[in-house]
Amino acid sequence: MTTFQSLGLGDVFLQAIADLGFQQPSEVQQKTIPLLLQQETDIVSLAQTGTGKTAAFGFPMLQKINIESRTTQGLILSPTRELCLQITQELKLYGKYLKGLNVVAIYGGASITDQARQIKNGAQIIVATPGRMKDMIGRGMIDISKIEYCVLDEADEMLNMGFYEDITEILSYSPQDKNTWLFSATMPKEVATIAREFMHQPQEITVGAKNVGASSVTHEYYTVAARDRYQALKRLADAHPDIFSVVFCRTKRDTQKVAEMLIEDGYNAAALHGDLSQNQRDLVMKSFRSRQIQMLVATDVAARGIDVDDITHVINYQLPDEIETYTHRSGRTGRAGKTGVSMVIISKSEARKIKAIEKIIQKSFVPKEIPSGIEICEKQLFHLASNIAQTEINHEIDPYLPAIGEVLKDFDKDELIKKFFSVEFSRFFNYYKKSKDLNVPHGTVQEGSSGSEKSENSVRYFINLGRKDGLAWMDLKDLVREVTGLGKDEVFHVDTMDTFSFFNTDAAHEKRVNETFQGVFFHDRAIEIERSDDRGSRGKFKGGKGSVKKSKKGKSFGGDRRGNSDFESSGRPKRGKKQESTTSFKGKSRRRGERPDVPGTRGKRRRR
Ligand code: ADP
Ligand code: MG
Numbered sequence: 367m368t369t370f371q372s373l374g375l376g377d378v379f380l381q382a383i384a385d386l387g388f389q390q391p392s393e394v395q396q397k398t399i400p401l402l403l404q405q406e407t408d409i410v411s412l413a414q415t416g417t418g419k420t421a422a423f424g425f426p427m428l429q430k431i432n433i434e435s436r437t438t439q440g441l442i443l444s445p446t447r448e449l450c451l452q453i454t455q456e457l458k459l460y461g462k463y464l465k466g467l468n469v470v471a472i473y474g475g476a477s478i479t480d481q482a483r484q485i486k487n488g489a490q491i492i493v494a495t496p497g498r499m500k501d502m503i504g505r506g507m508i509d510i511s512k513i514e515y516c517v518l519d520e521a522d523e524m525l526n527m528g529f530y531e532d533i534t535e536i537l538s539y540s541p542q543d544k545n546t547w548l549f550s551a552t553m554p555k556e557v558a559t560i561a562r563e564f565m566h567q568p569q570e571i572t573v574g575a576k577n578v579g580a581s582s583v584t585h586e587y588y589t590v591a592a593r594d595r596y597q598a599l600k601r602l603a604d605a606h607p608d609i610f611s612v613v614f615c616r617t618k619r620d621t622q623k624v625a626e627m628l629i630e631d632g633y634n635a636a637a638l639h640g641d642l643s644q645n646q647r648d649l650v651m652k653s654f655r656s657r658q659i660q661m662l663v664a665t666d667v668a669a670r671g672i673d674v675d676d677i678t679h680v681i682n683y684q685l686p687d688e689i690e691t692y693t694h695r696s697g698r699t700g701r702a703g704k705t706g707v708s709m710v711i712i713s714k715s716e717a718r719k720i721k722a723i724e725k726i727i728q729k730s731f732v733p734k735e736i737p738s739g740i741e742i743c744e745k746q747l748f749h750l751a752s753n754i755a756q757t758e759i760n761h762e763i764d765p766y767l768p769a770i771g772e773v774l775k776d777f778d779k780d781e782l783i784k785k786f787f788s789v790e791f792s793r794f795f796n797y798y799k800k801s802k803d804l805n806v807p808h809g810t811v812q813e814g815s816s817g818s819e820k821s822e823n824s825v826r827y828f829i830n831l832g833r834k835d836g837l838a839w840m841d842l843k844d845l846v847r848e849v850t851g852l853g854k855d856e857v858f859h860v861d862t863m864d865t866f867s868f869f870n871t872d873a874a875h876e877k878r879v880n881e882t883f884q885g886v887f888f889h890d891r892a893i894e895i896e897r898s899d900d901r902g903s904r905g906k907f908k909g910g911k912g913s914v915k916k917s918k919k920g921k922s923f924g925g926d927r928r929g930n931s932d933f934e935s936s937g938r939p940k941r942g943k944k945q946e947s948t949t950s951f952k953g954k955s956r957r958r959g960e961r962p963d964v965p966g967t968r969g970k971r972r973r974r
Contacts, residue, residue: 367390368390368391368396369390369391370383370388370390370391373391373395373396373399373400373403373425374399374400374403374404375399375403375425375429376429378461378463378464379425379428379429379460379461379463381463382459382460382461382462382463383460385459385462386459386460388421391418391421392417392418392421392422393413393417393573394411394413394417394418394419394422394571394573395418395421395422395425397411397422397571397573398411398422398423398426398571399421399422399425399426401569401571402423402426402427402430402547403426403429403430406545407545407567407568407569408545408546408547408548408565408566408567408568408569409547409548409568409569409570409571410548410550410553410557410561410565410568410569410570410571411423411547411548411549411550411570411571411572411573412549412550412551412552412553412570412571412572412573413549413551413571413572413573414551414573414693414697415551415694415697415698416675416697416700417573419519419549420452420453420456420457420519421456421460422549423442423517423519423547423549424453424456424457424460425460427440427442427457427491427515427517428457428460428461428464428467428491430514430515431490431491431514431515432490433464433465433466433467433490434466435490436468436487436488436489436490437488437490437512438485438489438490438491438492438508438509438510438512438513439490439491439512439513439514439515440490440491440492440513440514440515440516440517441491441492441494441499441510441513441515441516441517441536441540442491442492442493442494442516442517442519443494443495443496443499443516443517443518443519443524443533443536444493444494444495444519444520444524445495445496445519445520445523445524445526445527445529445670446473446495446523446670447473447474447475447495447644448651448672448673449519449520449670449673450471450472450473450493450494450495451471451473452673453471453493453519454469454470454471454493457469457491457493467490467491468484468487468488468489468490468491469489469490469491469492469493470484470485470489470491470492470493471492471493471494472485472492472493472494472495472498472499472502472508473494473495473498474495474497474498475644478498478501478502478505478507481498481502481507482502482507482508485502485507485508492508492510496524496529496532496533496536497529497532499532499536500532500535500536503535503536503539510536510539510540511539511540511541512541513540513541513544514541514544514545515544515545515546515547516537516540516544516545516546516547517546517547517548517549518533518546518547518548518549518550518560519549520549520550520551521548521549521550521557521560522550522551522552522553522554522556522557523551523670523694525554525556525557525560526691527667527670530556530560533560534564537564546564546565546568548560548561548565548568551693551694551697552690552693554690582700582704582705582706583680583696583697583699583700583705583706583707583708584705584706584707584708584732585696585707585708585710585723585727585729585730585731585732586707586708586709586710586731586732586733586734587709587710587711587712587720587731587732587733587734588602588709588710588711588712588733588734588735588736588805589712589713589714589717589733589805589806590711590712590713590736590804590805590806591713591714591804591806591855592713592853592854592855593853593854593855594804595683595684595711595713596624596627597804598711598736598804599613599624599628599681599683599711600628600631600633601736601737601739601742601804602679602681602709602711602736602737603628603633603660603661604737604742604745604746604798605737605741605742605745606678606679606745607745607746607749608678608749609660609661609678609679610657610660610676610677610678610679611660611661611662611677611678611679611680611681611699612661612662612663612664612669612672612677612679612680612681612695612698612699613635613661613662613663613664613681613683614663614664614665614666614669614680614681614682614683614684614686614695615663615664615665615683615684616665616666616684616685616686616687616840617665617844618639618640618641618665620683620684621637621638621639621663621664621665621668622637622639622641624637624663624683625637625661625663628661628663633660633661634658634659634660634661635659635660635661635662635663636650636653636654636659636661636662636663637650637663637664638650638651638654638662638663638664638665638668638669638672639664639665639667639668640665640667640668642668647668650662651672654672654674655674661681663683666686666691666694666695669694669695669698670694672698674698675704676704677698677699677706678699678706678707679699679706679707679708679709680695680696680698680699680706680707680708680709681708681709681710681711682695682708682709682710682711683711684711684840685710685712685716685719685723687838687839687840687841688838689719689722689723689726690726692723692726692727693726693727695708696708696727709734710731713806713854713855714806715855715858715859735805736803736804736805738801738803739797739798739799739800739801740798742798743791743794743795743798743799746791746794747787747791750787750790750791823872823873823874824858824859824870824871824872824873825870825871825872825873825875825876825879825897826859826868826869826870826897826898826899827868827869827870827871827879827895827896827897827898828866828867828868828894828895828896828897828898829842829846829866829867829868829869829893829894829895830865830866830891830893830894831845831866831867831888831893832862832863832864832865832866832867833862833863833864833865834864834865835888835889837862837867838862839860839861839862839867840860842860842862842867842869843857843860843869845888846860846869846879849882849883849886849893850871850875850878850879850882850883851878851882852871852875852878852879856871856872856875857869857870857871858870858871868898876897879895880895883895
């Protein structure tokens with residue numbers, strides 16, 4: 367067994383480690399700490415979330431800096447304020463026996479003058495988010511010209527969030543001969559580029575297979591008709607009464623909507639997305655950490671840096687646009703040696719995405735069934751029974767016992783139990799007793815939900831919008847649905863290219879598609895739709911830019927639509943400014959009325 371003692375750390379650190387209760391160095395720590403202590407080298411270290419990377423770079427940095435000096439010697443860049451604060455806190459714990467250590471966190475949304483003052487007091491180590499850091503360097507508040515060590519933590523996330531330019535600029539103020547230590551969960555080509563451009567012959571450390579999701583996470587998927595998605599979510603939650611979860615949605619609007627519906631249905635839920643103020647986000651995170659919230663509904667961007675251990679389930683209410691993002695999502699659970707479950711709710715047409723994700727995580731998904739109403743009732747009953755068994759008796763009740771006993775004197779124990787459970791349980795049971803099976807059997811077509819099976823009778827369209835317009839396939843599908851008013855399953859085989867895309871609908875909807883798209887604009891540009899010869903067989907698209915037909919200029923519409931899109935694509939911060947409006951592309955919101963019919967279960971799940 368490898369011990370912390372054998373890694374070459376000084377006594378002050380071994381003492382701190384003992385205080386923290388760390389028994390044994392994790393794999394990334396075993397591989398990284400001795401290397402960084404012994405050599406002045408650049409490294410690229412690839413390891414999943416929750417594997418202990420902070421300590422892997424933290425201890426070597428703390429041991430190598432000169433604590434007598436007040437010069438800034440180490441810089442750690444990390445993607446979010448939460449992570450920034452967390453790293454700072456950890457470093458302080460790791461270095462608690464280092465007299466004179468000053469670690470300062472630099473991040474947006476807090477007073478810049480306060481932060482500048484802390485820096486002035488002499489910080490040997492600065493932990494910063496790129497945006498605020500760049501700002502403060504620009505204002506001459508921070509000098510990093512003497513740093514010896516620079517950590518790029520969660521490099522993939524920082525690049526995902528569009529910090530490439532900021533990082534480049536920050537590094538240009540740092541010395542050439544510093545050591546750069548890059549940490550990342552995944553190794554997309556952008557990270558490889560950073561390694562090539564900013565690092566000198568970095569040594570590579572890989573923990574586990576590259577890109578592999580944390581092994582303590584089980585991956586499950588549930589196939590349901592798209593319209594049953596929300597019902598499915600509720601059942602998954604109900605089947606796990608102790609759930610403590612992050613529910614991922616693709617857009618801010620869906621995030622808000624799903625959270626509101628859950629709250630209305632009596633769940634301890636809240637939304638976390640970019641439209642909330644920092645203050646609101648802090649409050650939500652605080653409630654989540656203290657378990658007042660059991661279901662945190664979040665966008666990918668907002669969920670970055672959620673660093674809460676013990677999350678039992680990650681629920682992918684919708685799959686992310688970019689499947690690589692799935693790794694980040696599922697990495698929120700199964701942290702710090704615990705096990706976790708990542709559940710994905712898909713509609714039939716998304717099965718191919720599961721295959722693609724399996725390739726990335728190099729693990730198989732377990733196909734699972736949404737539990738039936740009866741199963742859920744059973745689960746809840748036993749949960750209630752075990753809760754009762756574990757509840758400590760409140761003796762304030764004692765004085766009232768004789769009177770209560772009088773009221774209940776005619777019932778024996780069994781009857782009392784039954785009555786008691788009925789009080790707690792009837793509403794719940796009534797809700798589920800007539801519930802239907804939500805599972806879509808494999809290999810059969812559900813009525814009304816047309817997946818790929820309908821291609822015989824479907825029409826393929828070309829549309830002059832694509833990824834360059836900031837639209838991933840799901841966004842495009844949403845857009846088509848908003849304009850045409852078609853249902854989730856009625857628009858399928860959506861394939862987005864750079865400047866154009868394809869989608870299919872049932873042949874019966876062709877007229878509707880053509881008519882509703884007349885005169886619709888996207889950011890000042892007329893949307894053009896035309897029938898494509900391609901049947902939707904992936905991979906052999908005909909035409910390209912050249913096949914765009916002349917615009918048949920329809921009626922002008924809406925003026926400047928810029929910024930009205932509320933699609934929050936994961937990974938790519940939306941261009942343009944956000945606006946309050948959630949106007950859809952034609953000015954009418956089809957989202958209204960789309961809300962599934964949810965029988966009231968209010969009060970079923972109250973705050974404990
Ligand atoms: P990462 O940066 O890889 O996502 P962290 O550095 O945030 O992971 O560590 C995750 C959690 O594991 C933290 O709570 C940390 O205190 C804890 N931890 C780190 N190293 C060890 C260890 N050797 N033994 C036990 N717990 C550890
Ligand atoms: Mg980390």
